[in-house]
Amino acid sequence: VALLGASAKAGKIGNVVLRSLARGPFKVFPVNPNESEILGLRCYSSVSAIPGEVDLAIVALPAQETVDAVRECVDKDVAVVIVTSSGFSESGEEGAKLQSELSSVLQGSRTRLLGPNTMGVLVPSSQLDTLFIPEDRSPRPSAGEVTVLSQSGAVAVSFLEKARKFGMGIRACVGLGNKLDISESELLRLFAEDSGTKCIALYLESFKDGGEFIDAARTVTPQKPIVILKSGRTPTGSRAARSHTGAIASSSDSVVDGVLRQSGVVRVYDEEELVDISRALAHLDRVDGYRVCVVASAGGFGVMAADLIESSEHGVGLSMAALSETTIRRLRELVPAYSSVLNPVDLTAEVNDSMYDSVLEVLQRDNGIDIILMSLELQPPRVTKALVEVAIRRSRDASVPIVVCAFGTDTAPDVVEELEANRVPVYPTIRRGVKAVSALCQRGTYLRRMKR
Amino acid sequence: VALLGASAKAGKIGNVVLRSLARGPFKVFPVNPNESEILGLRCYSSVSAIPGEVDLAIVALPAQETVDAVRECVDKDVAVVIVTSSGFSESGEEGAKLQSELSSVLQGSRTRLLGPNTMGVLVPSSQLDTLFIPEDRSPRPSAGEVTVLSQSGAVAVSFLEKARKFGMGIRACVGLGNKLDISESELLRLFAEDSGTKCIALYLESFKDGGEFIDAARTVTPQKPIVILKSGRTPTGSRAARSHTGAIASSSDSVVDGVLRQSGVVRVYDEEELVDISRALAHLDRVDGYRVCVVASAGGFGVMAADLIESSEHGVGLSMAALSETTIRRLRELVPAYSSVLNPVDLTAEVNDSMYDSVLEVLQRDNGIDIILMSLELQPPRVTKALVEVAIRRSRDASVPIVVCAFGTDTAPDVVEELEANRVPVYPTIRRGVKAVSALCQRGTYLRRMKR
Numbered sequence: 083v084a085l086l087g088a089s090a091k092a093g094k095i096g097n098v099v100l101r102s103l104a105r106g107p108f109k110v111f112p113v114n115p116n117e118s119e120i121l122g123l124r125c126y127s128s129v130s131a132i133p134g135e136v137d138l139a140i141v142a143l144p145a146q147e148t149v150d151a152v153r154e155c156v157d158k159d160v161a162v163v164i165v166t167s168s169g170f171s172e173s174g175e176e177g178a179k180l181q182s183e184l185s186s187v188l189q190g191s192r193t194r195l196l197g198p199n200t201m202g203v204l205v206p207s208s209q210l211d212t213l214f215i216p217e218d219r220s221p222r223p224s225a226g227e228v229t230v231l232s233q234s235g236a237v238a239v240s241f242l243e244k245a246r247k248f249g250m251g252i253r254a255c256v257g258l259g260n261k262l263d264i265s266e267s268e269l270l271r272l273f274a275e276d277s278g279t280k281c282i283a284l285y286l287e288s289f290k291d292g293g294e295f296i297d298a299a300r301t302v303t304p305q306k307p308i309v310i311l312k313s314g315r316t317p318t319g320s321r322a323a324r325s326h327t328g329a330i331a332s333s334s335d336s337v338v339d340g341v342l343r344q345s346g347v348v349r350v351y352d353e354e355e356l357v358d359i360s361r362a363l364a365h366l367d368r369v370d371g372y373r374v375c376v377v378a379s380a381g382g383f384g385v386m387a388a389d390l391i392e393s394s395e396h397g398v399g400l401s402m403a404a405l406s407e408t409t410i411r412r413l414r415e416l417v418p419a420y421s422s423v424l425n426p427v428d429l430t431a432e433v434n435d436s437m438y439d440s441v442l443e444v445l446q447r448d449n450g451i452d453i454i455l456m457s458l459e460l461q462p463p464r465v466t467k468a469l470v471e472v473a474i475r476r477s478r479d480a481s482v483p484i485v486v487c488a489f490g491t492d493t494a495p496d497v498v499e500e501l502e503a504n505r506v507p508v509y510p511t512i513r514r515g516v517k518a519v520s521a522l523c524q525r526g527t528y529l530r531r532m533k534r
Numbered sequence: 535v536a537l538l539g540a541s542a543k544a545g546k547i548g549n550v551v552l553r554s555l556a557r558g559p560f561k562v563f564p565v566n567p568n569e570s571e572i573l574g575l576r577c578y579s580s581v582s583a584i585p586g587e588v589d590l591a592i593v594a595l596p597a598q599e600t601v602d603a604v605r606e607c608v609d610k611d612v613a614v615v616i617v618t619s620s621g622f623s624e625s626g627e628e629g630a631k632l633q634s635e636l637s638s639v640l641q642g643s644r645t646r647l648l649g650p651n652t653m654g655v656l657v658p659s660s661q662l663d664t665l666f667i668p669e670d671r672s673p674r675p676s677a678g679e680v681t682v683l684s685q686s687g688a689v690a691v692s693f694l695e696k697a698r699k700f701g702m703g704i705r706a707c708v709g710l711g712n713k714l715d716i717s718e719s720e721l722l723r724l725f726a727e728d729s730g731t732k733c734i735a736l737y738l739e740s741f742k743d744g745g746e747f748i749d750a751a752r753t754v755t756p757q758k759p760i761v762i763l764k765s766g767r768t769p770t771g772s773r774a775a776r777s778h779t780g781a782i783a784s785s786s787d788s789v790v791d792g793v794l795r796q797s798g799v800v801r802v803y804d805e806e807e808l809v810d811i812s813r814a815l816a817h818l819d820r821v822d823g824y825r826v827c828v829v830a831s832a833g834g835f836g837v838m839a840a841d842l843i844e845s846s847e848h849g850v851g852l853s854m855a856a857l858s859e860t861t862i863r864r865l866r867e868l869v870p871a872y873s874s875v876l877n878p879v880d881l882t883a884e885v886n887d888s889m890y891d892s893v894l895e896v897l898q899r900d901n902g903i904d905i906i907l908m909s910l911e912l913q914p915p916r917v918t919k920a921l922v923e924v925a926i927r928r929s930r931d932a933s934v935p936i937v938v939c940a941f942g943t944d945t946a947p948d949v950v951e952e953l954e955a956n957r958v959p960v961y962p963t964i965r966r967g968v969k970a971v972s973a974l975c976q977r978g979t980y981l982r983r984m985k986r
Contacts, residue, residue: 173872234834325874326833381778382686389771420625422777
């Protein structure tokens with residue numbers, strides 16, 4: 083791995099990236115004509131001076147010096163070059179000229195380029211970390227199953243931050259930048275083949291090639307879920323996207339929306355949903371219908387969940403399952419006399435771990451239920467942390483999947499991580515749980531349609 | 535303060551409440567005919583045995599014993615009785631009968647009753663805490679300016695949990711329960727007169743008396759903002775509300791919606807929004823229009839914010855402000871050459887604290903801007919925690935209010951609390967910040983309309 087623009091100055095991108103690379107298992111070659119050694123590593127005056135082959139080069143130089151630097155890499159036949167520098171097509175005419183020069187340099191070569199204007203790449207499982215934001219400002223998540231491709235560095239970083247909060251791991255995080263060469267479509271196909279990736283999360287401000295994207299998405303989604311946050315939806319958003327990443331909105335958002343729907347891509351609308359939904363789809367890839375059952379010990383959450391599930395205006399417009407007579411009779415024996423055994427099932431503050439366990443068992447046997455939203459409240463007096471084990475055990479019963487909304491975790495922060503580690507999608511609010519349920523149902527419907 | 539059903543058994547409601555009361559500055563009288571002393575406090579066999587007047591009695595007994603207990607309180611001329619017991623109108627015919635008996639007992643007396651089926655009352659500033667969920671399961675927030683009235687105990691507890699996370703204080707938290715006597719309308723009027731309350735947050739599953747509510751809301755909202763989460767909106771939600779708190783939906787949700795709008799009540803749709811929006815309205819009670827300006831150092835967040843602000847379908851449908859020529863010229867001198875000085879203003883990763891400060895100053899002088907959404911990212915290399923002081927100082931300049939979305943606070947958790955303590959509304963996602971901006975604009979419009 084070569085780093086062009088390696089720097090001895092703390093805080094400089096060329097220093098941040100060098101530190102991260104040096105921690106990994108790679109042979110690292112800092113390139114800087116003015117230094118002989120940085121961080122104890124021998125410095126090279128140019129890429130051509132590096133002995134042997136170079137698989138990956140990172141260019142962290144001002145835009146003006148970047149064209150020559152990439153030319154050096156092409157001459158050395160470097161496989162992949164990551165250009166972090168900004169100041170290209172996202173920044174006016176001069177930048178656009180530089181970017182087209184960059185493009186000419188690549189022509190006819192085997193060298194592939196990521197960026198420019200990319201925040202880099204993170205692959206926790208292989209300790210590859212070229213992100214230019216240091217770890218103390220943006221702690222990295224552990225290795226996991228979701229791959230993030232992002233046209234914005236900040237959205238990628240916020241993804242990593244939010245993922246960590248849930249103890250959620252990352253397979254790879256790739257900053258797309260201006261997509262001069264390597265495109266989102268190519269990466270979609272690449273990660274579709276990657277057995278370590280269970281779900282691909284995308285932040286895009288534009289499509290490099292709409293037709294290519296549709297083709298790629300249609301190929302990938304029958305095997306793996308894709309979740310997209312496509313911004314630049316509105317006139318102002320679209321204009322802002324242009325000056326941010328040089329993105330040119332190809333068509334109206336309603337066209338984009340229709341295409342995404344047909345391609346089986348799940349669309350979300352903010353950076354939190356992107357994390358929430360890709361987490362759910364990485365864990366649970368199969369829901370057989372739209373009939374949701376809600377269980378809560380807090381009646382208020384049951385009511386709110388029912389509203390958010392049924393309402394199309396302020397909600398997701400799914401169906402609340404009608405429980406079978408057998409289910410109702412069985413539930414009646416399990417819950418307090420005054421509680422409701424219709425859907426939402428209200429366990430009341432009398433709830434205890436084994437009551438919750440038995441109730442879930444009964445519900446999972448009801449053929450009229452496709453998915454269960456479990457409001458897991460840790461505050462009622464007879465509930466213990468063993469309720470978390472109940473949720474995990476019942477989730478392994480694949481017959482009816484469970485999405486959990488967890489409350490009272492302030493005094494038990496490990497609860498969320500334990501659920502996540504056991505592939506149970508868990509959310510801190512009813513709305514976020516309901517949205518995950520909705521995405522899972524949408525994915526299930528798409529997969530059923532594909533089978534026909 | 536008398537506690538009927540005081541218990542020596544840890545975990546029992548009568549024990550939880552006694553412990554909390556004993557910590558406060560009150561004279562506490564446990565009532566339990568079978569004990570002589572609990573937690574070192576002398577026990578009384580009945581309310582009538584308590585010497586002197588009783589201002590407040592809490593009844594934590596099974597439903598069947600509650601009617602007699604309340605009768606005792608009425609005979610003693612207790613001012614207010616809080617009945618935590620459940621098993622009344624929310625739980626079928628028998629419960630409804632008990633509730634009407636309770637009602638007869640009150641008739642003709644001066645005693646007022648909160649509940650039944652209420653989780654109690656919390657007033658941090660006077661150390662009054664009758665909540666039946668112990669502090670180790672639900673840590674209490676500090677004293678503050680938002681009063682919460684909730685028909686669901688769990689929603690109230692989740693409010694307290696979420697408030698604490700932001701270092702947000704609470705003026706009072708009142709569980710409404712079945713609203714046999716004391717109603718939401720009466721409490722609205724009460725807290726409207728309370729100088730310590732800056733905003734009232736309501737969770738309701740039904741209105742005790744629709745007409746009375748409208749009257750109360752219309753009286754209160756010109757002075758103080760009311761935020762409501764009204765659930766039981768859908769057929770299933772409404773049926774579930776009936777069995778949860780005995781709530782009977784009086785009219786269709788679209789009627790409710792129209793009435794709330796006319797009465798100047800801000801409506802929200804989940805438990806997180808209730809906290810978010812009441813926090814914003816407690817801090818900022820005045821926005822003069824709908825023209826929003828977005829500033830971000832992360833271009834992606836700027837684009838997303840613009841989308842969420844402009845879009846009516848997946849967003850709030852406000853306007854992105856058109857910056858004046860003067861503003862644009864001034865900004866051009868402050869930000870990097872390649873960044874956009876249109877709205878959203880993009881400070882790029884080159885941002886530093888003083889650049890952000892100067893940019894905010896320029897924007898606050900632009901008459902075409904009514905409110906600023908500031909994306910405060912702590913990850914860029916030249917940003918320090920002093921940027922928080924910038925946000926606070928610029929927020930004090932009341933000319934154009936600022937709502938902050940803060941990113942990268944994982945490594946600086948005190949940032950959120952510092953902003954909150956200085957009355958700067960702060961949110962962890964763009965969407966939540968945009969929704970706060972929208973609620974503030976809605977409130978501003980209502981106040982302008984009222985003045986006419």
